[in-house]
Amino acid sequence: MRIATWNVNSVGARLPRLLEWLESSAPDVLCLQELKCSAEAFPAAEVKALGYESLVNGDGRWNGVAVLSRVGLADTVTGLPEGPAYDGGQESRAAAATCGGVRVWSVYVPNGREVGHPHYDYKLQWLEALRLTARHEVSGDVPFAILGDYNIAPTDEDVYDRSVFEGSTHVTEPERAALKALREEGLSDVMPRPLKYDHPYTYWDYRQLCFPKNRGMRIDLVYGNAPFEAAVKDAYVDREARKGKGASDHAPVVVDLEL
Numbered sequence: 001m002r003i004a005t006w007n008v009n010s011v012g013a014r015l016p017r018l019l020e021w022l023e024s025s026a027p028d029v030l031c032l033q034e035l036k037c038s039a040e041a042f043p044a045a046e047v048k049a050l051g052y053e054s055l056v057n058g059d060g061r062w063n064g065v066a067v068l069s070r071v072g073l074a075d076t077v078t079g080l081p082e083g084p085a086y087d088g089g090q091e092s093r094a095a096a097a098t099c100g101g102v103r104v105w106s107v108y109v110p111n112g113r114e115v116g117h118p119h120y121d122y123k124l125q126w127l128e129a130l131r132l133t134a135r136h137e138v139s140g141d142v143p144f145a146i147l148g149d150y151n152i153a154p155t156d157e158d159v160y161d162r163s164v165f166e167g168s169t170h171v172t173e174p175e176r177a178a179l180k181a182l183r184e185e186g187l188s189d190v191m192p193r194p195l196k197y198d199h200p201y202t203y204w205d206y207r208q209l210c211f212p213k214n215r216g217m218r219i220d221l222v223y224g225n226a227p228f229e230a231a232v233k234d235a236y237v238d239r240e241a242r243k244g245k246g247a248s249d250h251a252p253v254v255v256d257l258e259l
Contacts, residue, residue, distance in 0.1 A: 005147035031106030035064030071100030
């Protein structure tokens with residue numbers, strides 16, 4: 001089974017690239033983030049034509065997540081249970097389904113904006129709610145993983161230059177402590193191999209030639225329980241999908257399982 005995660009940074013703007021990638025890479029399950037569309041506006045017919053069912057959590061703003069599957073969608077959930085509200089409501093940042101015997105969550109962790117901003121506190125609250133959700137799902141023999149854009153680089157090695165991010169979100173100790181607490185619920189970081197360079201970055205800013213200069217960050221993560229990790233045969237960042245006109249600023253992370 002092939003499972004992938006990809007922040008597409010607007011499914012509307014990226015639809016041709018998404019459909020092309022689904023055909024060429026043929027994942028059985030794809031977790032999407034930053035849809036920037038409502039559930040009603042999601043191109044379900046287009047992906048269905050390629051054999052994929054869609055579970056979508058989107059409100060038409062800058063958030064939105066989805067799970068696409070060609071091996072079934074069961075026990076679906078939209079929204080993070082007990083998740084915190086921001087600006088008057090719960091944002092569209094989580095969706096879960098069991099697909100071909102594997103339980104997956106697609107998550108788009110809040111950015112945090114800047115240290116001290118209310119959105120930063122919200123980010124930490126959201127991660128705590130995610131940890132409590134994982135606690136209920138991580139045990140047992142069912143392969144389980146939380147995939148998505150975590151908006152956190154787990155270590156200093158996961159950014160091209162730590163000094164550039166000093167005092168900024170994505171690298172602070174409280175954020176990394178929240179990731180550590182999540183892993184301590186029984187999850188492991190499935191480290192992908194890079195297809196180029198020494199470290200598997202997953203995000204490169206559009207500005208200042210960050211992608212060709214490989215000034216990236218590893219913030220798109222796959223956290224799996226022991227049965228999931230034991231089934232991993234390969235994992236990689238598809239850097240090719242970040243190339244060319246109309247690309248997202250994130251690359252897909254692909255995990256191949258032998259179940």
